[in-house]
Amino acid sequence: MADSSKGRKIKRKEVLERKKAITEVIKTASAVKDHLAPFLPFRQYDRNDLAVYLESGYGSRLSTPMKQYIQALLKINMEKPYGAEWSVEEKVKRREMVAPEAQYLFIREAPAACGGEDALKCEEKSSHHLWTGDGDPVVGFVHYRFTIEEDIPVIYVYELQLESHVRGKGLGKFLMQLIELIARKNHMGAVMLTVQKSNESAMNFYTNKLRYHISIISPSRVDPLIGGGESYEILCKVFNAEAKTKMRSW
Template sequence: MARQLVRNALKIPSAELQVHCVQPESDISGLSYRACRAVELDNLAKSQIWDLLESNMKDILKPSSMGWHPRQKRSEVFDRLSRFILVLERLEDDKSDKVVAFVMFRFEHEDEENLLYCYELQVKEDVRRRGLGRKLVAILDEIGREAEMEKITLTVLKANAKAITFYLKLGFEIDESSPSKYGEEVDYEILSKSLVDEECC
């Protein structure tokens, strides 16, 4: 039954996830949100996603234990099981939209738990401090609960202190699977946020 929940989640169409991306009428940011699978991305969107990821993470990953391996990273990001919530900005001098932020995630079963695993959450520098990251996490929370996942999980480098602070403020904690829980000296933490409401006694 546990694994079946993930199998069911993998079948959820993008249109069903899109309902979590509807902007309130009071929103005047001019930005829109789009849910899609990796296989539904066109070449322009893939290029914009990759450029944003590379701009934000290359210098952080390069000296880390994970390293910067473009070919492997591309394969991971655009894997057929990858899902995206894109934040799009309409360009005034063009009819196309530009990706200014995104979150990439997958539904996974790991260590007997059903997870919504957040692989990437990236925001373009010139649209930061507008609550986009917080909004994307809120969307993941809704999607994970509806799919009956137990928690949102992610890996973050310790050198990325701002990211760690951001996630902790949103209710994430160091996960029991994180090496630091066992006294291992590594340069990253595994964080998680429970999607299971505690029942009152």
């Protein structure tokens, strides 16, 4: 009996130590001031007739123009996929947007993006921008967080939103590759995200082009009979055996 009690105490101690270690990993990753710093080549993207550069940001430090921009782009891109759920979801996203734990990558169009074009074409391109603040036009953003899922430290991508005129040029794949590099650099076990089932282009992008898998914690995997009726799937890409066991459905 004494040996059994001692064994339970040791087990509890191991569990607590592991939780403490995971929490410290999240805390350390979240405290990094600029996650782009180790990846200088990823600060710029100049391909397929598109020239942009990236900068880091935080939910607690968003300017008023940036908040307005995020809200506007989310509405344009996500109102249709969410359908009747959008009125409620929009309020949720506004709260998520400014959370202290929210980390951002902002994509700005480089001044050279109009190089070689005549003034009329450049003006026409500029008219497409939603950005109304100072500086070069923002044309998209990634909202991500360091968090814990199933006792695994992960990066959870809350949003990857791009304006229509910069899509189809490889930028989305580039950004997700960067997120995966940031995840590995900061000792995360996986990258996770949520996709609306009705957003077929996004689902195809993540599952076919980027090889993400429906997670074992996605409603359709937890309970196919009930969860299959949910409007979304949780996807993941894992980086180690433990994360694979706890998050991958196969």
